[in-house]
Amino acid sequence: MTTISPAPAPKTQHSNDPLHLIDVDHVQFYVGNAKQAAFFYAHCFGFQIEQVADLTTGMRDAAHYLLTQGNIRFILTSGLSPEHPSNMEVAMFGDGVKDIAFTVFDAEKAWERAVRNGAQSAYEPRTYRDQHGTVTMAGIRTFGRVCHSFVSRTGAYELTTVKQGGTFKPKFRKLEGGGAACAPAVGCGPQSGISSVLAINEQNRRNPCGLRYVDHLVGNVEMGKMNHWVRFYENVLEFSMFKHFDDKDISTEYSALMSKVMSSGNNLIKIPINEPAEGKKKSQVQEYLDWHCNTPGVQHLALRTDDELQSIAALRARGVDFLTLPDAYYDQVWNRVNGTLKSHGHPEVKEDHRRIHDLGILVDADDEGYLLQLFTKPLQDRPTLFFEIICRRGSQSFGKGNFKALFEALELEQERRGNL
Ligand code: FE2
DSSP: OOOOOOOOOOOOSOOTTTTTOOOEEEEEOOOSOOOHHHHHHOOOOOOOOEEESSSSOOSSEEEEEEEEETTTTEEEEESSSSHHHHHHHOOOOOOSSEEEEEEOOOOHHHHHHHHTTOEEEEEEEEEETTTTEEEEEEEEOOOOEEEEEEEEEEEETTTHHHTTTTTTTTOOOEESSSSGGGGGGGGGGGSSSSSHHHHHHHHHHSSSOOEEEEEEEEEETTTTTTHHHHHHHHHHSOOEEEEEOOOSBOOOOEEEEEEEEEEESSSSEEEEEEEEOOOSOOOOOHHHHHHTTTTTTTEEEEEEOOHHHHHHHHHHHHTTTBBBTHHHHHHHHHHHHHHHHHHHHHHHSSSOHHHHHHHHOEEEEEEEEEEEEBOOOOOSSSSSOOOEEEEEOOOOOOOOOOOOOHHHHHHHHHHHOOOO
């Protein structure tokens, strides 16, 4: 069994800044069938299906599944009636990311500050409470269908306790560990579905994929709107610009995009914002928008690992589909990457070069070090959300040296879909 280093320690020191982000509390997906999606992410990506809030726990409008791995928490949500907002959004956009939620010291104060800074409210502060503690949440809208919730927690619902297996929120129930939830009297026999969850959770514990936390997430917005959303993150969430790339950096013969990377003050999270740029053929960002009701949304989540080769080997063995680059990529890559590292006084890429090639992993270097990365194909039938699996060895960049080869590979996929 591989040992992975713990997720970054949360910054628990109290801050007077209401927009001090303590952690990525969770990422919520709206999906067509949360029960089935939970098994997809568990089987293919090694997540634990840890807790559920559904009809059996007193929820009447929606079912929510908490999936965890390292310091990553996904909430998969499906509405139980046609009127539920998640069902309406799934009809428009397909499965995808609805909310990137941040843990803060005081959700109401964070929300008030963001609204005073110019944010549009998604929902007003609300507190879920029981005898064990409270979870207060309030949300603001960001690009397109996406929102940011602020979450503050007390008592047994503190995030440090949740990370150790504590209940996520009132009305959530753990799906593993036996005890009352699995006693035959409450219907948790082999037919209930609980035992299959226990089996996959146990299998994933024995065969981890090594994913630790959300490194960055990328928003796709309409042409001409990138700077609007850059100002939003600067003004509303008090982020700053980390890097920017124009269409000269990110273009092929046929298609292009522009990107600016926004970063929270404490570097907890980076959010690159992409917009399409004019090219001979359709930008990948425009393809996303075309299949997302011309509405901005999250294009990819980058999940961080400490061991790219182990993670990619594990994910490939589970059947995850990754973008394939032509063999010619590897004719150039070692000269390029190791040359850059040498010129900045860094040691060469330490991972086995042959295995990197065999696993189809991409490598890039800059003045600070190198990174290993690989991108999945879309996670649903629409060419919208995908994941990146990333390992950083000093580099804090995004793989600029891979952009051209990558976008040519993406164009092949676009062409296969009839979308170029
Ligand atoms: Fe990325």
